[in-house]
Every structure is written in structure tokens, then in C-alpha cells.
Amino acid sequence: MNAFVKTDILLPKLDETGMEKWAVVACDQYTGEPEYWKAVYDTVGNAPSTLRLILPEIYLEQPDCEKRIEKINAAMSEYLNSGLFDEYKDCFILTKRVQADGRLRAGLVGAIDLEMYDYNKDSRSQVRATEATVASRIPPRVKIRMNAPLELPHIMILIDDPENTVIEPLLDKDLRALYDFELMQNGGHLSGALVNGEAAERVLNALDRLAEKNTDDIGDVLLFAMGDGNHSLATAKECYEQKKRDGSPDTELARYALVEIVNLHSPALEFEAIHRVVTDIDTKKLLSEMTGALGLSDDGAQKFTAIIDGEERKFSITKPTSNLTVGSLQTFLDEYLKKNGGNIDYIHGEDVVRSLCKQPNTIGFLLPSMQKEELFPTVIKDGALPRKTFSMGHAHDKRFYCEARRIRK
Numbered sequence: 001m002n003a004f005v006k007t008d009i010l011l012p013k014l015d016e017t018g019m020e021k022w023a024v025v026a027c028d029q030y031t032g033e034p035e036y037w038k039a040v041y042d043t044v045g046n047a048p049s050t051l052r053l054i055l056p057e058i059y060l061e062q063p064d065c066e067k068r069i070e071k072i073n074a075a076m077s078e079y080l081n082s083g084l085f086d087e088y089k090d091c092f093i094l095t096k097r098v099q100a101d102g103r104l105r106a107g108l109v110g111a112i113d114l115e116m117y118d119y120n121k122d123s124r125s126q127v128r129a130t131e132a133t134v135a136s137r138i139p140p141r142v143k144i145r146m147n148a149p150l151e152l153p154h155i156m157i158l159i160d161d162p163e164n165t166v167i168e169p170l171l172d173k174d175l176r177a178l179y180d181f182e183l184m185q186n187g188g189h190l191s192g193a194l195v196n197g198e199a200a201e202r203v204l205n206a207l208d209r210l211a212e213k214n215t216d217d218i219g220d221v222l223l224f225a226m227g228d229g230n231h232s233l234a235t236a237k238e239c240y241e242q243k244k245r246d247g248s249p250d251t252e253l254a255r256y257a258l259v260e261i262v263n264l265h266s267p268a269l270e271f272e273a274i275h276r277v278v279t280d281i282d283t284k285k286l287l288s289e290m291t292g293a294l295g296l297s298d299d300g301a302q303k304f305t306a307i308i309d310g311e312e313r314k315f316s317i318t319k320p321t322s323n324l325t326v327g328s329l330q331t332f333l334d335e336y337l338k339k340n341g342g343n344i345d346y347i348h349g350e351d352v353v354r355s356l357c358k359q360p361n362t363i364g365f366l367l368p369s370m371q372k373e374e375l376f377p378t379v380i381k382d383g384a385l386p387r388k389t390f391s392m393g394h395a396h397d398k399r400f401y402c403e404a405r406r407i408r409k
Contacts, residue, residue: 002207002223003116003126004261006200009093009109010085010150010404011178011192012048019181021047023190023400026154026228027054030395034058036185043184048084050152050401055144069144076150085404092195092203093178094170095260097268099188099397105268108167108195108203109403111256112157112224112233119226119234121383126211127157127224129384130375133234141235146242149408154399155229155259156392159207160214160376162265166206173199179402186396192403214376222380224261227269227392228399233257250408258405264372271372272391273326274346275353276365278333281342283308283363293332295319302328307357307364322386323378326367330386346388 012022021044030036037056044051052075055068062068079085093109117127145151159166175193183190195203211223226233236257243251262269278286287306290296300316302325307313320328333344347353350366357364370378370390378385 002204002211003113004204004207004224004259005111005113005256006090006092006196006204007111007256007258007405009088009091009258010406011088011402012079012084013086014048016181018047019179019402020184021045021049023181023183023187023402024049024051024054025185025187025396025400026398027056028154028229028231029398030056031058039185048079050404053079053150053152053404054401060140065140066143072144073148076148080149080406088178088194088196090196090200092200093403094167094175094193094195096171096191096193097188097397098190099268100186100394101397103268105262105266105397106167106171107156107260107262108170109153109192109258109260111405112259114233114237114240114255114257117233117237119230119237119384123383124220126221127233128222128226128379129230129234130158130226130379131230131385131389132387133230133384134387137231138235138238141231142238142242145235145239145407147408149406150404151236151258151407152401152404153229153232153258153260154401155233155257156227156399157224157233157259157261158227158264158375159210159224159261160265161210161263164263164265166203166210167261167263169202169206170195170199175199183400187400188397190400190402222376225264225376225379227262229259233259253407253409256405258403260399264375269372269392271370271375272348272393273367273369274348274388274391275350275367276329276333277345277347277353277356277362278337278364279343279345279356279359279362281337281340281361281363283361285340286336286342286363289336290332293319294321294328303368304329305366307354307366308362309360310354310358312366323381324370324374324385324389326370326389327378327382327386329365329367330389334386348391
């Protein structure tokens with residue numbers, strides 16, 4: 001049995017123009033750009049929208065957060081009671097996302113059984129985190145989900161399907177179209193189609209076959225690896241465990257979380273490196289201790305570039321502590337900063353790193369991008385990767401909220 005199952009999915013009864021205002025980008029994007037979210041509010045106006053059903057994380061620390069959560073739950077109830085939604089029973093939804101760069105990313109929306117998900121680093125579950133889960137980020141999100149009657153996912157989970165056996169065959173099927181519209185704010189285009197009956201069974205059979213290929217020597221299966229929304233899925237897990245302990249009548253609904261699965265090998269998915277800049281430290285001391293701990297030399301498999309005072313020098317790690325360069329480096333930096341102080345920042349662009357490293361007492365590390373085929377083997381070998389190991393696409397290409405599911409009776 002695999003953890004991805006058919007479920008009952010809600011979609012609003014809106015035309016194309018209405019859907020353009022309904023769908024908004026994942027709440028954890030543009031957290032430093034209030035002007036982006038202001039533009040979204042201006043675009044939506046008073047129209048029905050997922051904007052009223054989510055809490056953009058830019059507002060998560062605001063003093064009116066509790067009131068915002070109350071308004072979200074009220075809006076969910078209002079939309080349910082007003083008959084806004086059609087409910088599609090026991091199904092999946094095939095999504096076709098044309099990104100801003102014109103590339104197609106196909107996905108499949110369904111439910112993940114949270115009994116088969118464990119986000120801890122040493123997890124052997126069928127659904128696993130790919131990056132370290134920060135426990136302190138879960139409680140604020142539990143407040144949002146615990147009493148909500150609906151869930152709307154921005155969770156994207158990856159499957160390792162190089163032969164395109166699960167999702168891609170659906171692209172040639174004559175499926176019932178459910179929505180087709182342009183996304184706001186340079187988000188591209190989104191369309192969706194109903195997958196039920198025989199087509200859904202073929203998906204489940206293909207996943208079963210894929211699970212057999214992804215079984216290790218001791219019988220553990222890693223079939224689903226987190227792409228985006230790890231803390232959202234961890235929040236769903238925590239809410240389910242609390243409801244189970246309390247004997248809540250909503251426990252069975254809470255056991256599942258609505259997600260989208262995407263093939264890791266989709267040509268639209270690109271992994272980008274996230275670089276490191278360390279400030280307020282003695283750069284010579286840090287580099288000296290790193291040389292001893294990681295066996296830095298000019299020749300080795302795990303390569304990176306260090307930048308000090310604007311000068312760049314290439315290194316290789318000969319005593320790795322992880323399957324990836326970023327893992328070996330991050331493990332060392334965590335321990336060093338704990339003992340010696342200093343600050344670390346995570347930067348996407350190489351030019352930004354170079355600019356920051358002109359400052360005194362600063363060292364930057366330019367890291368290679370992780371290859372797609374490294375993800376599943378590394379999670380199997382090392383467990384969840386260090387935080388900020390990789391970035392999967394640009395902010396405007398992240399998942400937009402569209403589908404919903406009941407999580408309370």
C-alpha cells in the first residue's frame with residue numbers, strides 16, 4: 001500500500017475570470033516584499049479568493065495574527081455554507097502548470113496518509129522530509145490549521161520516476177477539464193482535469209510498481225520526498241496526532257493531507273544552489289579549523305569556492321561528513337558558530353555573495369547545485385538534509401492555491 005490516495009476535492013464554481021482572482025501563490029513566498037501582497041489584495045478586491053483562506057507568512061508575526069486566523073476560519077465557513085464549492089468524490093486532479101518560462105510542470109493532486117509520514121531526520125517512512133524540519137515553526141501553523149474546516153495545500157511532494165510511469169501517461173488521456181486560467185503576478189497558466197475510475201486505478205498501480213523499485217535492502221520504501229511545504233505537512237501531522245490523542249470526531253479526516261505530487265525528473269523542475277555567507281567572525285581561524293575538520297585540499301569530490309575580502313579560492317573536501325558538499329559544509333559551520341559566535345545567511349545569487357564578501361570579517365561559500373539524481377539516495381543515506389540545501393524554482397513558479405478539502409465534519 002502506498003501513502004498517496006484518492007480523496008474528495010473541492011473546487012469553486014467560478015468562471016475563468018473568477019479563477020484568476022481565486023488562486024494565489026504559496027503563503028511562504030515574498031515574505032520580505034509587502035508590496036507583492038498588497039498588489040494581490042488589490043487584484044482580488046472583494047471577489048472569492050484563497051487569499052481569504054490562508055495567512056501569508058509576512059503577517060505571521062504581526063500583533064493581529066489571532067484576528068486574522070479568526071477571519072480565515074469564518075471565511076472558510078462562509079464559502080462552504082454559501083454553496084461556492086463543487087465536490088469531486090474519490091478522485092485525483094491532474095494539474096498542468098505552464099511556468100513563466102513556458103515550461104510545463106505536470107502534477108497530481110490527492111491525499112497523503114500522515115500515518116506513513118515522519119519528518120524526523122532518521123525517518124524510514126514512505127514519505128520523508130528532504131530538509132531539516134525546524135520544530136519552532138510548527139506551533140504557529142498549528143494555530144491556523146487546528147480549527148480550520150478546510151485545507152488548501154501548497155505542498156509539493158516529489159516522486160523518483162525517471163521512466164515517466166505515474167503522471168505523464170495521463171497527459172495523453174481524454175480527461176474531463178475542471179479549470180483553465182491565467183495566474184496573477186507572472187505566475188503562468190494553470191489547468192486541471194478530473195482523474196477517477198480506471199485512470200485513477202492505473203495511477204495507484206504505477207505507484208505500487210514504483211515502490212517496489214524504491215525498496216532498500218532492509219525493506220524500507222522511500223516513495224515520496226518533500227519538495228515544497230515541508231513545514232505545512234509537518235503541521236498537518238501534528239494536528240492529526242493531537243486530534244488522535246483527544247479522540248476528536250475529525251480524526252479520520254485529519255489523518256490525510258491534500259498535496260500535489262510531481263515527478264522529480266520533470267524538465268520544468270530545476271534545483272538551484274543556496275550559498276552561505278558567514279559574518280562577524282575571524283575568517284582565518286574559521287578557514288584553518290575547517291581545513292583540519294574537513295581535510296580541505298585542491299583535489300576531492302566535494303568542491304566549493306570560498307570568498308574572503310573579494311578574493312576567491314577553490315577547495316575540495318577530502319573528509320566529508322555527508323553525501324553532499326552542502327551537508328559537510330553546513331555540519332561544520334553549525335558547530336563552529338555554536339562555539340565561536342558569528343552569523344550565517346543563505347543567499348541565492350552568486351553576485352550577491354560576492355558583493356557581501358567585500359565587507360570585513362566575512363566569508364562566503366559558493367556551492368554547487370545538487371543534481372536531481374542525488375536527492376533520493378542522499379535522503380536514504382543521510383536522512384533529512386541540512387536546511388537550505390537547495391531551492392526548487394523561482395517564487396512566481398511556486399504552487400498556487402486552487403483545490404481545497406474538508407478537514408472537519
